[in-house]
Amino acid sequence: MADNERVPTVIADEAHIIYKVHQAGASSSSPLASFKRLATRSKNSNIREVHAVKGVSFVAYKGEAIGLIGTNGSGKSTLLRAVAGLLPVSRGAIYASGQPSLLGVNAALMNELPGDRNVELGCLAMGMSPAEVRAKKDEIIEFSGINDKGDFSTLPMRTYSSGMSARLRFSIAAAKQHDVLLIDEALATGDAKFRRRSEARVRELRAQAGTVFLVSHSEQSIRDTCERCIWLEAGTIRADGPTDEVMKEYEAFARR
Amino acid sequence: MPETAVAETDAGLSPKELARRxxxxxxxxxxxLPDYTRQLWEYRHFIRAHSSAKMTSALGNTKLGAVWQVLTPIINAAVYYVIFGLVLGGHEEMPNFIAYLCIGVFVFQFTQSVVQTGTNAITGNLGLIRALHFPRASLPLSASLVEIRNFVVAVFVLxxxxxxxxEPITVEWLIVVPALILQSFFNVGLGxxxxxxxxxxxxxxxxxxxxMRFWLYGSAVLYxxxxxxxxxxxxxxxxVEANPLLVYIELMRHALLKEATLANSPAVLWIEAVVWTVVVGIGGFVYFWRGEKGYGRG
Structure with missing residues (x-):
């Protein structure tokens, strides 16, 4: 019965993602060499295309928490960004219900501004109204725990330790109700106390709404939060199934 | 149950059909375009907060802070006063050349800074674009808003x-308001x-x-x-005289100076200004909207 009522929330259909990287000084950068490159119409070596995800297909259902695993650079974060609609798909398609939100540790906030101003700004950028922001602001700062050791929320973000700013970012993103929540390594940061709190929050979000995707290198947090796992390797899916089975295969692969 | 009926037929559907179902x-x-405009309107608070955040973070590590907003145009005017007023001793056939010059410089700089910050609005915020979901036009809009605020301060200095x-205070000073609004919309479109x-x-x-240098010389700012x-x-x-910046500068001179020789009659200038504002304002917005989904690619 429950199985029959599964409602898909994210569908990836043969999705390919290629992004361009502008890089300085990769090849010979003398004016003469650049001119030669233009004259011979050879490809600009300053712009490189990275084929990060190569034909990925899966269906995610409501109420699932899916872990994305894979070695560094296997395209996990890129895939999440495409699901969130932040990176365009080059071929194939990704369908999603509502607007998936990506919760990453590298969400850029303004380092010159104090934490509480960044909370306001981040909430507004997620589409909250000023009244909601005012209502949630203290709760967010409280949850992040940055004020545990003195009044840090009024200090510029650049004075924060990397753990503290990651916690603040997570707290901002987790303040909103999401249909599809994409979490990129966020749980791996922060101390044990914060990790427990954030895992509880993820479970809460999952219960309230839709689907959670989690990218993490921490085997423990994947096992704790996800019952399904997708193993991505070099842009393609190696395995997709229950966490235990996929984890076992992945561990066997990683030991080699 | 209808839901079960739907779910049962799900098997064997292509992903595309499943998504549609x-x-x-x-x-x-x-x-x-109407949806996009509506989204953007819903993000107006973000745009305002982002622009004031940028302003404070830009001036945050200076001692004088927000005082620079007033100080920058004053120093700017002082430089021109020293060169053209003291060293070169004015312009023979021009009454009040310093005021004439300052109006041109300030109005031109308004557009110039919007062009500069607008060009960086996407490329300089890729981190934010790749992390959060919001209408991308918020970024160039917030950049323009910073410059509009700066210009309003500059107009008071002016x-x-x-x-x-x-120069005496006349009723014509009121013209400053519509001229500023027209140029602001033009600048937003350009940004x-x-x-x-x-x-x-x-x-x-x-x-x-x-x-921008070429445009400066073509806009009758320095002569x-x-x-x-x-x-x-x-x-x-x-x-040459249809140049939008020349038109906006002339309107501002028409407003603030009693005896300014204008390029055209005020009526012609107003028509040109409105046409430029509508064309560039709407054109720029449509052009930006067309690219909305590609900005994350970098």
Missing amino acids: HGLSASGRLPS MGIVLITG LFMARYGSKVRDVKQLIPFI PVTKFQDLLSGWQLQV
């Missing part, structure tokens, strides 16, 4: 300079255009200083606008 939309699909140099263009062709950033009438005639003069 459950009402999923392709992520990265372009919203319609009024002070005009008064000091001996949006530059934001998308600059994100596609990074090389344009290297050319902007030269383009009387009547120079054009002495040198050009016919369609050539028409083309």
